[in-house]
Amino acid sequence: MNIRIYNARILTMEENRPLFEGELHVRENQISYVGPELHKEAKELADVSWDREIDAQGNVIMPGFKNAHTHSAMTCLRSYADDLPLLDWLNKQVFPMEAKLTPEDIYHLSKLAILEYLTSGMTANFDMYLTPDTVAQASLDCGFRTVMCGGLNNFSQSFEELEEWYRKYSDPESLVTFRLGFHAEYTNSRENLEKLSALAHKYQAPMYTHNSESRSEVEGCLERYGMTPTALFEALGMFDFGGAGFHCIHMTDEDLDILKKRNVYVVTNPGSNTKLASGIARIEDMLKCGVHVAIGTDGPASNNCLDMFREMFLVTGLAKLRADDASAVDANQVLRMATVEGAHAMGLPNCDVLAEGKLADLIMIDLHQPNMQPLNNITKNIVYSGSKQNVKLTMVNGRILYENGEFYVGTPAEEIYAKANEIVSRMKKS
Amino acid sequence: MNIRIYNARILTMEENRPLFEGELHVRENQISYVGPELHKEAKELADVSWDREIDAQGNVIMPGFKNAHTHSAMTCLRSYADDLPLLDWLNKQVFPMEAKLTPEDIYHLSKLAILEYLTSGMTANFDMYLTPDTVAQASLDCGFRTVMCGGLNNFSQSFEELEEWYRKYSDPESLVTFRLGFHAEYTNSRENLEKLSALAHKYQAPMYTHNSESRSEVEGCLERYGMTPTALFEALGMFDFGGAGFHCIHMTDEDLDILKKRNVYVVTNPGSNTKLASGIARIEDMLKCGVHVAIGTDGPASNNCLDMFREMFLVTGLAKLRADDASAVDANQVLRMATVEGAHAMGLPNCDVLAEGKLADLIMIDLHQPNMQPLNNITKNIVYSGSKQNVKLTMVNGRILYENGEFYVGTPAEEIYAKANEIVSRMKKS
Numbered sequence: 001m002n003i004r005i006y007n008a009r010i011l012t013m014e015e016n017r018p019l020f021e022g023e024l025h026v027r028e029n030q031i032s033y034v035g036p037e038l039h040k041e042a043k044e045l046a047d048v049s050w051d052r053e054i055d056a057q058g059n060v061i062m063p064g065f066k067n068a069h070t071h072s073a074m075t076c077l078r079s080y081a082d083d084l085p086l087l088d089w090l091n092k093q094v095f096p097m098e099a100k101l102t103p104e105d106i107y108h109l110s111k112l113a114i115l116e117y118l119t120s121g122m123t124a125n126f127d128m129y130l131t132p133d134t135v136a137q138a139s140l141d142c143g144f145r146t147v148m149c150g151g152l153n154n155f156s157q158s159f160e161e162l163e164e165w166y167r168k169y170s171d172p173e174s175l176v177t178f179r180l181g182f183h184a185e186y187t188n189s190r191e192n193l194e195k196l197s198a199l200a201h202k203y204q205a206p207m208y209t210h211n212s213e214s215r216s217e218v219e220g221c222l223e224r225y226g227m228t229p230t231a232l233f234e235a236l237g238m239f240d241f242g243g244a245g246f247h248c249i250h251m252t253d254e255d256l257d258i259l260k261k262r263n264v265y266v267v268t269n270p271g272s273n274t275k276l277a278s279g280i281a282r283i284e285d286m287l288k289c290g291v292h293v294a295i296g297t298d299g300p301a302s303n304n305c306l307d308m309f310r311e312m313f314l315v316t317g318l319a320k321l322r323a324d325d326a327s328a329v330d331a332n333q334v335l336r337m338a339t340v341e342g343a344h345a346m347g348l349p350n351c352d353v354l355a356e357g358k359l360a361d362l363i364m365i366d367l368h369q370p371n372m373q374p375l376n377n378i379t380k381n382i383v384y385s386g387s388k389q390n391v392k393l394t395m396v397n398g399r400i401l402y403e404n405g406e407f408y409v410g411t412p413a414e415e416i417y418a419k420a421n422e423i424v425s426r427m428k429k430s
Numbered sequence: 431m432n433i434r435i436y437n438a439r440i441l442t443m444e445e446n447r448p449l450f451e452g453e454l455h456v457r458e459n460q461i462s463y464v465g466p467e468l469h470k471e472a473k474e475l476a477d478v479s480w481d482r483e484i485d486a487q488g489n490v491i492m493p494g495f496k497n498a499h500t501h502s503a504m505t506c507l508r509s510y511a512d513d514l515p516l517l518d519w520l521n522k523q524v525f526p527m528e529a530k531l532t533p534e535d536i537y538h539l540s541k542l543a544i545l546e547y548l549t550s551g552m553t554a555n556f557d558m559y560l561t562p563d564t565v566a567q568a569s570l571d572c573g574f575r576t577v578m579c580g581g582l583n584n585f586s587q588s589f590e591e592l593e594e595w596y597r598k599y600s601d602p603e604s605l606v607t608f609r610l611g612f613h614a615e616y617t618n619s620r621e622n623l624e625k626l627s628a629l630a631h632k633y634q635a636p637m638y639t640h641n642s643e644s645r646s647e648v649e650g651c652l653e654r655y656g657m658t659p660t661a662l663f664e665a666l667g668m669f670d671f672g673g674a675g676f677h678c679i680h681m682t683d684e685d686l687d688i689l690k691k692r693n694v695y696v697v698t699n700p701g702s703n704t705k706l707a708s709g710i711a712r713i714e715d716m717l718k719c720g721v722h723v724a725i726g727t728d729g730p731a732s733n734n735c736l737d738m739f740r741e742m743f744l745v746t747g748l749a750k751l752r753a754d755d756a757s758a759v760d761a762n763q764v765l766r767m768a769t770v771e772g773a774h775a776m777g778l779p780n781c782d783v784l785a786e787g788k789l790a791d792l793i794m795i796d797l798h799q800p801n802m803q804p805l806n807n808i809t810k811n812i813v814y815s816g817s818k819q820n821v822k823l824t825m826v827n828g829r830i831l832y833e834n835g836e837f838y839v840g841t842p843a844e845e846i847y848a849k850a851n852e853i854v855s856r857m858k859k860s
Contacts, residue, residue, distance in 0.1 A: 075803070079810035083757040116800035119819060274747035275814065277756040305801045305815035310740065317704035317744075326707040327513040370546035370843070371735045371818075373505070374850040380509035384705065385735035388801075388819040389549060405835075413800070420804040 001051045001398060002027050003360075008056035009367075009378065010034060012354040013063050013339050019378055024061055026360040029398035034354050059392060060365040060378060063354055064123025065308040066342025069246040069267040069296025072113035072127050072135065073106040074098075076424050077301035086214045086276045094301060100427045103131040108419040110138035115413055116306040117144070118402035121391040123361035126267070126296065126346045128181060128208070130156065132165045136176040142409040143399050145361065147346045149181030149208045152196065153188050159195055166203065175397060179243070179347060181208035185229040186217050197238040204241050206347065209233075211245030214278050218250045230255035239264045244345045246296065247272075248286075249279040256282070259291045265345035266291055268337075270314035271305070272298035283319045284328045294345035295337050309386045312338055316383065331383035364393035431481045431828060432457050435794070438486035439808065440464060442784040443493050443769050449808055454491055456790040459828035464784050489822060490795040490808060493784055494553025495738040496772025499676040499697040499726025502543035502557050502565065503536040504528075506854050507731035516644045516706045524731060530857045533561040538849040540568035545843055546736040547574070548832035551821040553791035556697070556726065556776045558611060558638070560586065562595045566606040572839035573829050575791060577776045579611030579638045582626065583618050589625055596633065605827060609673070609777060611638035615659040616647050627668040634671050636777065639663075641675030644708050648680045660685035669694045674775045676726065677702075678716075679709040686712070689721045695775035696721055698767075700744035701735070702728035713749045714758045724775035725767050739816045742768055746813065761813035794823035 006023040012034060025033040025044065033044045074094075081093030101109075106129060117125055124145040129135050132148045139146035148169065150162045162180065169178035180203070182188055182196050200207045211229050212218050221229045231254065233239050239258075244265035248255075259266065268281045286293055295315060297306045312334045319329035343352035351361045367375065371385045382390075394402040407413050436453040442464060455463040455474065463474045504524075511523030531539075536559060547555055554575040559565050562578045569576035578599065580592045592610065599608035610633070612618055612626050630637045641659050642648050651659045661684065663669050669688075674695035678685075689696065698711045716723050725745060727736045742764045749759035773782035781791045797805065801815045812820075824832040837843050 075800075077806075078804065078815060079807040082807075082810055082814065083760050085756045089756070112800055112803060119800060271743075271747075274743075274751055275756065277750040277754055277758070280751065300815070303814075304810070305817065307801070307817060310743065310817075313701075313704075313740065314747075317701075320707040321704055321710065324707055326515045326519070326705065328707070330513050368844070368847070370505075370542055370549060370847075371737070373542060373847045374508065374854045376507075376854060377509040377512075380512055380734070384512065384733075385508060385730070387735065387737060387740075388817045414798070417798070417800075417803045424804045424806060 002048050003398070004045070004050050004053045005056050005061055006037060006053065007058060008061045009058060010354065011060055011062040011378070013336065014353045014355060019060070024354065024362070026395070026398050029360055031354055031356055031358050031360050033356065056364060057368065059367050060382070061354070061362055062365065063339045063352065064361045064363045064394060064396070065121050065338045066294065066346060066348070066351070067117060067122045067125040067297050067306070067308065068244070068294035068342045068345045069269055069298060070113070070125050070127055070306065071129050071299030072125060073101065073109035073129050074299035074301040075109045075112040075420060076101070076105070076427065078304045081301065082275070082304070086278055087216060089276065089302070097427055098130070100430055101130065103134040105423045106131050107134040107138045108416065108423060110135050111142060111409070111411065111416050112420045113300065113306060114138065114142045114144045114409065115407055115416060118394045118407065119388050119391060120307045120309065121363040121365070121394055122308055123363065123394060123396045124343070124346065124348060124351060132169070132178060136169060139176050141411070143175070143396055143401055144409070145175050145351070145396050147177050147179060147348065149179040151181060151183045152192065153183040154192065159199065162199065166205070177347070179208055180205050184210040184217065185221050185232060193232070193236055193238065197236045200238060200241055206241050206243030207238050208243050209245060211248050212250045212255070213247035215250050228252060228255055230258050234258045234262070244294070247278065247281070249273060249281045251282060256286060256289050256291055260289055263292070265341070266293045267296045267345055268293055268315060269296050269298040270318050271311055272302040274314065274318070275304070276302055280318045280322045282322070283315060284323050287329065287333065292341055292345065293337050294342040307388060308338055309388060312383045312386070331380045334383050335379055360395055360398040362395050363391060366390045366392040432478050433828070434475070434480050434483045435486050435491055436467060436483065437488060438491045439488060440784065441490055441492040441808070443766065444783045444785060449490070454784065454792070456825070456828050459790055461784055461786055461788050461790050463786060486794060487798065489797050490812070491784070491792055492795065493769045493782065494791045494793045494824060494826070495551050495768045496724065496776060496778070496781070497547060497552045497555040497727050497736070497738065498674070498724035498772045498775045499699055499728060500543070500555050500557055500736065501559050501729030502555060503531065503539035503559050504729035504731040505539045505542040505850060506531070506535070506857065508734045511731065512705070512734070516708055517646060519706065519732070527857055528560065530860055531560065533564040535853045536561050537564035537568050538846065538853060540565050541572060541839070541841065541846050542850045543730065543736060544568065544572045544574045544839065545837055545846060548824045548837065549818050549821060550737045550739065551793040551795070551824055552738055553793065553824060553826045554773070554776065554778060554781060562599070562608060566599060569606050571841070573605070573826055573831055574839070575605050575778070575781070575826050577607050577609060577778065579609040581611060581613045582622065583613040584622065589629065592629065596635070607777070609638055610635050614640040614647065615651050615662060623662070623666055623668065627666045630668060630671055636671050636673035637668050638673050639675060641678050642680045642685070643677035645680050658682060658685055660688050664688045664692070674724070677708065677711070679703060679711045681712060686716060686719050686721055690719055693722070695771070696723045697726045697775055698723055698745060699726050699728040700748050701741055702732040704744060704748070705734070706732055710748045710752045712752070713745060714753050717759065717763065722771050722775065723767050724772040737818060738768055739818060742813045742816070761810045764813050765809055790825055790828040792825050793821060796820045796822040
């Protein structure tokens with residue numbers, strides 16, 4: 001498809017390029033032009049037969065949000081187990097229910113999450129879940145971009161599977177790719193961690209894991225190894241090729257120095273951290289010492305929604321509360337985390353900004369809504385005041401998957417809802 | 431208008447009445463039936479000629495949210511002054527800009543806020559602002575329900591005005607009413623506070639004010655009077671007839687006992703408190719000692735949006751973080767604060783629940799959206815996962831003011847946006 005979007009306010013998210021009025025062209029799955037409005041006779045316009053020309057009516061076109069940490073198929077557990085501390089929630093509610101999921105269930109439940117990502121302007125997710133093959137199929141069938149990662153632990157996934165998936169989903173041109181990863185320090189033996197490190201070195205690959213989400217997790221690691229999870233990972237050389245830690249709440253200064261040194265991203269998950277009372281991450285300290293921060297929703301069982309607007313407000317709001325300083329972590333920094341930093345954390349360098357040759361993963365933000373008025377500062381409006389209601393269009397890889405409240409993902413939304421409710425009924429009965 | 435809404439899930443918010451499937455009738459501005467689906471021949475159906483019969487398609491009908499503390503016309507300052515601590519923000523940015531507002535500006539800017547309230551399912555607001563007459567006119571012209579309150583301080587509003595407005599807007603049947611109120615302890619002389627107390631006693635009326643929003647406010651009061659603002663108000667008899675305190679963050683146990691004793695509501699404003707780094711209110715302690723809590727957005731200059739869904743998640747999330755306990759303040763408690771407690775705090779006893787004879791202030795929550803699926807627990811879905819995108823219909827006083835993204839408030843939304851931008855341009859230039 002060749003799509004022209006004109007009469008737009010464009011926020012490319014390139015550094016030092018402020019919002020401007022102009023147009024953007026998509027040819028197949030790439031951006032072919034982004035700049036000022038063109039005259040009718042301009043070469044860029046005359047040479048192309050447009051499948052669609054969209055009048056953006058002054059709305060904002062910007063890169064899609066990147067959900068840099070989630071567990072999509074946990075949609076089945078939304079509003080099922082709540083109001084419990086992390087480890088009780090995980091051991092008593094989540095793990096027993098997850099044991100009942102089939103790979104096919106995970107396919108349908110992942111699709112439900114994809115619908116929600118689209119309503120929130122997310123164009124890619126980073127998904128740690130049990131059966132990568134059906135997670136991948138859900139994304140391919142919807143046309144959504146997903147980076148999967150291993151979730152190896154003592155009782156599920158094997159090293160053979162990890163390597164198999166890593167090789168199978170290695171085409172960087174595909175909508176679905178796979179990264180090395182494990183659930184967490186506290187669910188893996190030392191032997192596992194050493195073998196994971198060897199794997200990272202074998203492929204010179206980045207590594208991904210939950211890190212220092214709860215105080216008890218860090219205390220347990222200190223007891224077991226005499227060091228924090230971050231220091232342990234460093235001692236084992238697990239992040240010698242970068243990657244990311246999810247949550248990273250209870251971190252020492254030395255931990256942050258290690259992340260900085262290894263160029264390991266922090267993916268912060270403030271919605272989940274708030275609801276599980278896990279704590280407030282040291283985002284301002286991280287930024288000050290040069291650690292890169294991206295944002296994730298975590299799974300719908302803990303959050304419970306998949307909404308980048310809520311996460312963005314929480315990132316800035318909790319940072320301000322933590323620092324006792326209303327100037328901590330401002331809107332520009334947060335919007336960068338939700339877009340550019342997210343893409344880089346996930347290993348998607350071609351989805352970070354709007355520029356010629358980049359992949360066409362973008363959204364339209366509706367300014368014709370009361371929460372976006374007046375137009376004092378559009379970035380602040382988006383971060384401090386934005387909501388799912390402002391997402392007018394979500395395009396992934398050059399295809400419009402969501403527009404004016406309608407989904408274009410191959411399967412009717414109502415079918416996906418029905419399937420999710422069917423799965424939940426069965427799980428509760430068995 | 432006589433309106434029948436059928437095929438609905440109804441959450442009346444009456445105590446001990448769980449969600450049920452049924453229908454609800456509105457005759458003029460009141461609810462005339464709420465109960466199970468009726469047979470075609472039922473008397474309640476046959477006697478009425480319906481102006482509209484609405485198939486709710488299984489969606490939720492519930493009381494509208496009550497925004498129990500706001501400053502609507504501050505929409506002009508949304509995304510204008512951010513990332514500043516409370517007192518700097520107030521003295522350097524807010525007060526100088528507000529000085530430029532005309533009563534007519536306040537009319538238009540209040541309307542912009544009303545549009546946003548409707549998109550968030552709010553059916554009433556409690557509005558402290560400079561010129562009650564034009565605030566009232568905005569609400570009357572839109573058909574929105576507003577309780578105004580005085581904002582007297584050393585440099586604006588007079589006792590004569592306060593009494594005049596109190597008497598002028600005293601009709602409890604009107605969409606607009608007025609309550610006694612003052613800005614805060616720190617912006618009023620002792621003489622003012624004593625005269626306010628006399629006024630409360632003269633009319634045996636509840637009193638409303640900002641209370642203990644920042645640490646420095648409490649410290650200042652301790653220096654001036656040797657007691658906290660709450661203890662001072664009690665010593666002066668200012669809340670002998672109830673009312674509410676907005677924010678109430680830095681409160682002692684003794685302060686909470688006073689609120690309990692005088693049946694003074696706390697209106698919590700977590701969005702604003704987070705963004706201004708004011709602190710986290712002691713909501714769990716308040717509930718435990720029997721203090722009633724309602725929820726407000728505060729004004730759009732500090733929040734910056736007017737979104738009850740964001741506030742509800744923040745109430746529970748921040749309470750969990752503060753208590754270091756994921757079970758603190760659950761979804762049922764929060765939904766009650768946003769509806770029933772809000773109505774009572776504002777003095778709107780006929781807008782609290784859905785029942786025969788109550789005013790028809792209600793909303794329809796769209797469950798046919800991915801963030802509301804699966805239907806494990808609808809209350810939790812609304813509080814933990816809901817968003818403006820789920821508000822399908824907002825009815826105030828029996829009139830539908832918002833439905834499927836369209837406003838029915840007399841003036842086109844685009845005109846209201848244009849007016850707000852015009853006012854802002856003028857303010858910035860002068």
